[in-house]
Amino acid sequence: MKKILVTGGAGYIGSHTCVELLDSGYEVVIVDDLSNSELEPMKRIKALTGKSLSFHQVNILDKDALNAVFEKEGNIDAVIHFAALKAVGESVEQPLRYYHNNITGSLTLFEVMQDHAVSKIVFSSSATVYGDPETIPLTEKAPIQATNPYGQTKAMMEQILMDTGETYDWDVIILRYFNPVGAHPSGEIGEDPNYPNNLLPFVSQVAVGLREHVTIFGDDYDTPDGTGVRDYIHVVDLAKAHVKSLEKFATTDQETLVYNIGTGVGYSVKEMVETFREVSGKEIKTVTGPRRSGDIATCIADSSLANTDLKWTAEYDLKAMIESAWNWQSKYPNGYKG
Numbered sequence: 323m324k325k326i327l328v329t330g331g332a333g334y335i336g337s338h339t340c341v342e343l344l345d346s347g348y349e350v351v352i353v354d355d356l357s358n359s360e361l362e363p364m365k366r367i368k369a370l371t372g373k374s375l376s377f378h379q380v381n382i383l384d385k386d387a388l389n390a391v392f393e394k395e396g397n398i399d400a401v402i403h404f405a406a407l408k409a410v411g412e413s414v415e416q417p418l419r420y421y422h423n424n425i426t427g428s429l430t431l432f433e434v435m436q437d438h439a440v441s442k443i444v445f446s447s448s449a450t451v452y453g454d455p456e457t458i459p460l461t462e463k464a465p466i467q468a469t470n471p472y473g474q475t476k477a478m479m480e481q482i483l484m485d486t487g488e489t490y491d492w493d494v495i496i497l498r499y500f501n502p503v504g505a506h507p508s509g510e511i512g513e514d515p516n517y518p519n520n521l522l523p524f525v526s527q528v529a530v531g532l533r534e535h536v537t538i539f540g541d542d543y544d545t546p547d548g549t550g551v552r553d554y555i556h557v558v559d560l561a562k563a564h565v566k567s568l569e570k571f572a573t574t575d576q577e578t579l580v581y582n583i584g585t586g587v588g589y590s591v592k593e594m595v596e597t598f599r600e601v602s603g604k605e606i607k608t609v610t611g612p613r614r615s616g617d618i619a620t621c622i623a624d625s626s627l628a629n630t631d632l633k634w635t636a637e638y639d640l641k642a643m644i645e646s647a648w649n650w651q652s653k654y655p656n657g658y659k660g
Contacts, residue, residue: 324348324349326343339564408519421475432482483578503557504643537610581625594640
């Protein structure tokens with residue numbers, strides 16, 4: 323298995339995964355409409371790896387264009403599917419847009435895969451499918467009960483893939499990410515949102531002087547310091563889980579497998595901000611605001627199944643995660659714009 327098509331490969335997690343794929347000897351074909359990314363990471367991926375990749379600016383809702391990519395590239399062995407809208411708060415405000423883009427886009431991709439006899443896929447899911455968990459840490463057997471449209475789209479796509487895998491004998495691996503953070507150790511690629519929806523890039527932008535303060539959404543949760551607790555996973559560790567998933571296809575036989583990808587350790591919003599202050603040496607102002615719709619108090623992974631079954635283990639601790647994020651942001655204060 324050599325040629326891998328990566329949807330959303332120009333994005334934050336996608337770009338880091340493409341580096342790991344190329345370093346592992348895979349050919350990489352990227353499909354991305356650049357709606358939430360840009361071309362600059364493509365140049366940097368090539369510079370980091372010394373290898374070329376194939377890029378197609380295509381929206382996965384465009385079935386004809388997607389078909390043309392499969393026909394032109396030929397012999398695609400597997401797909402890694404990242405492409406999706408991903409902001410929880412925005413999904414609450416724009417549910418129809420999220421359901422259309424994430425579900426219809428995925429259905430279009432799956433139909434094209436079926437038409438071209440591509441039957442292996444690693445799917446980018448999310449811990450949001452668990453909703454407000456009843457027990458912590460979360461195992462893969464925890465109830466699926468998403469509390470927002472974004473999480474619902476991930477849960478629905480999981481079910482679609484399970485049904486598709488069973489009916490058409492696909493090999494499906496579903497990775498439920500917890501909270502990706504950090505940047506490539508080179509500092510050349512990282513998270514560069516137009517407007518941050520996640521905590522760490524917001525903190526980074528405050529530290530570098532692009533924003534005035536970090537808003538803490540809710541300080542009255544049932545947690546040790548009242549702020550939300552999350553399981554943060556370094557983006558390179560997450561990227562490597564995708565490579566391990568492709569390797570797993572060689573030992574599995576037409577089935578659907580589901581894995582949590584996290585560290586098993588939770589940190590609060592206040593702990594994250596304080597650690598960033600220590601690492602960066604910057605004063606980071608915080609302002610407390612109301613809870614955001616769809617947010618929960620605590621979400622921590624039990625990733626022991628991935629540890630044993632995929633032979634994957636997270637290597638970065640919290641300080642290393644934040645050091646890499648600060649290295650990227652301080653090196654490129656305006657992200658890929660310089």
